[in-house]
Amino acid sequence: xxxxNGAVVDHGGSLGRARALFxxxxxxxxxxxxxxxxxxxxxxxxxxxxxxxxxEAARTRELTEIAASAYGAPSPANIVAAPGTQILLxxxxxxxxxxxxxxxxxxxAEHARAAVIAGHAVTEVGDFxxxxxxxxxxxxxxxxxxxxxxxxxxxxxxxxxxxxxxxLLVVDEAFMDVGPREHSLCGDVGQGGVVVLxxxxxxxxxxxxxxxxALSDPxxxxxxxxxFGPWAVAGPALEYGIRAxxxxxxxxxxxxxxxxxxxxxxxxxxxFGIPVMGGTTLFRFLRLPHAADLFAALGGRGILLRHFAxxxxxxxxxxxxxxxxxxxxxxxLAEWALRREHQSKGSKQ
Numbered sequence: 001x002x003x004x005n006g007a008v009v010d011h012g013g014s015l016g017r018a019r020a021l022f023x024x025x026x027x028x029x030x031x032x033x034x035x036x037x038x039x040x041x042x043x044x045x046x047x048x049x050x051x052x053x054x055x056e057a058a059r060t061r062e063l064t065e066i067a068a069s070a071y072g073a074p075s076p077a078n079i080v081a082a083p084g085t086q087i088l089l090x091x092x093x094x095x096x097x098x099x100x101x102x103x104x105x106x107x108x109a110e111h112a113r114a115a116v117i118a119g120h121a122v123t124e125v126g127d128f129x130x131x132x133x134x135x136x137x138x139x140x141x142x143x144x145x146x147x148x149x150x151x152x153x154x155x156x157x158x159x160x161x162x163x164x165x166x167x168l169l170v171v172d173e174a175f176m177d178v179g180p181r182e183h184s185l186c187g188d189v190g191q192g193g194v195v196v197l198x199x200x201x202x203x204x205x206x207x208x209x210x211x212x213x214a215l216s217d218p219x220x221x222x223x224x225x226x227x228f229g230p231w232a233v234a235g236p237a238l239e240y241g242i243r244a245x246x247x248x249x250x251x252x253x254x255x256x257x258x259x260x261x262x263x264x265x266x267x268x269x270x271x272f273g274i275p276v277m278g279g280t281t282l283f284r285f286l287r288l289p290h291a292a293d294l295f296a297a298l299g300g301r302g303i304l305l306r307h308f309a310x311x312x313x314x315x316x317x318x319x320x321x322x323x324x325x326x327x328x329x330x331x332x333l334a335e336w337a338l339r340r341e342h343q344s345k346g347s348k349q
Contacts, residue, residue: 011109012306012316013207018299026302030325031318033304035144035175035283038321039254040205041244050235060233063241067213070245071186071198077218078189080225081233081241085174085197085212089114091227092195092214096168099135104128104143104150106311111138111172128154131169132161140172142179145306145316146285147278152183159185163193170195177203177251178258178281192217200237202282203254204244211237258282261319268330269317272337279316286315290340297336303329 012033018025060081068076082088089110093101098119103112105124115122120136128150131137137158142149159169173196176184185196196215201207211233214224233241244250258281265284266276274294279285286305288294295307295315306316320326 012304012318018304022299022302025300028302030303030320030328032320032329033306033316034207034318035280035316036202036207036318037205037254037258037282038319039257041240041247041250044243046236046239050239053235055231055233055235055238057230059235059238059242063233063238063245064213066242066245067198071196071213071215072181072184073186073215074190075218078221079213079215080221080228082212082214082224082228083233083237084201084210085172085199085214086110088197088212088214088224090117091224092170092197093118093120093136093138095195095220095223096136096166100133101136101138102131102134104131104137104139106145106308107140108144108172108174111140111170128158131158134162135165135167136170137162137167138170138172140174141183142175142280144175145279145283145308145314147175147280147283149180149183152185152188155183155185156188159188159191159194163191168193168195170197172197174199174202175280175282178255186215189215190217192220195220200241200244203251204240206240206244209237209240210234211241255281258319264326265317265319268326268333272333274333282318284317286317287313288315289313291315293340294336297339298329298332301328301332301335303332 013031015029018029063081064076064079068079073079093115101115101120101122103122103124105126112122112124115136115138125131139150155171162169171185173184185194188194189196194216198213198215200211201209262281262284269276274286275288276284277287291313295305298305308314320329
């Protein structure tokens with residue numbers, strides 16, 4: 001177990017930090033440091049009123065109706081829309097009296113920080129069974145960064161135990177759009193004692209739009225809605241959410257394309273002796289003893305992976321967004337592998 005505090009940690013996706021770390025890198029950067037889909041939902045012309053007027057309550061209701069259907073919630077009363085899931089984290093952690101929060105890790109660090117902000121004593125645990133001792137149990141499913149999946153029946157058993165003692169289970173399903181959806185808890189939130197978080201921007205490739213959802217029982221949803229008040233979701237986010245979440249054809253085609261591209265990425269890493277240990281079709285999880293060297297070599301050539309300061313043997317790699325980016329990645333990996341081979345031969349002489 002590891003006690004956690006509320007310190008802000010480095011995340012992927014910051015080109016400003018990348019420029020500071022690799023000032024002489026080849027530009028533009030190929031940013032593979034996030035799990036955001038590089039193939040965004042097609043952009044379209046927004047109605048002028050989405051910018052010039054306050055969002056209409058009816059339009060927000062339409063979004064939650066479509067989102068409830070897309071995610072398999074029992075009803076629109078079980079879902080609240082927010083300007084991104086990040087803003088939901090401390091609010092969800094505040095739904096119960098401060099107590100013992102356990103986070104199944106290693107995982108996305110912002111959950112622990114949000115629970116500290118909400119007044120909980122936060123500990124990271126590595127065993128799913130340990131979550132039963134929590135007042136607030138938090139996990140990411142599929143997990144970021146290794147793609148671990150906990151089965152639905154195990155989650156429901158945990159939720160029942162927590163609910164019986166007034167606790168709460170929070171399941172972040174940010175990557176469930178490309179995960180095994182049969183293990184989603186979205187359809188089970190009406191039982192109470194569970195909050196499921198769903199991200200819009202990752203799968204749809206529109207992270208800057210800032211749109212996300214919390215799914216729970218109607219009383220909990222109403223509590224969260226009251227905290228946000230009116231106009232929580234901006235007009236443009238409403239328009240994109242309504243259209244994209246209803247576009248099942250695009251979603252199905254994109255899942256197939258992402259599966260093909262993640263297999264291509266695995267094969268590319270494999271050619272150069274880099275083991276892929278897990279992940280999702282939006283990111284791949286790498287573990288190797290010379291991870292720091294690979295991170296530096298690619299970064300120096302303008303290709304960013306996600307590194308983890310407390311796990312120096314771990315990297316996470318997103319998908320290239322174009323054939324040019326694929327070719328840049330292949331070229332730099334080949335150079336890195338050749339240098340490693342020469343170094344190895346030199347050390348044996």
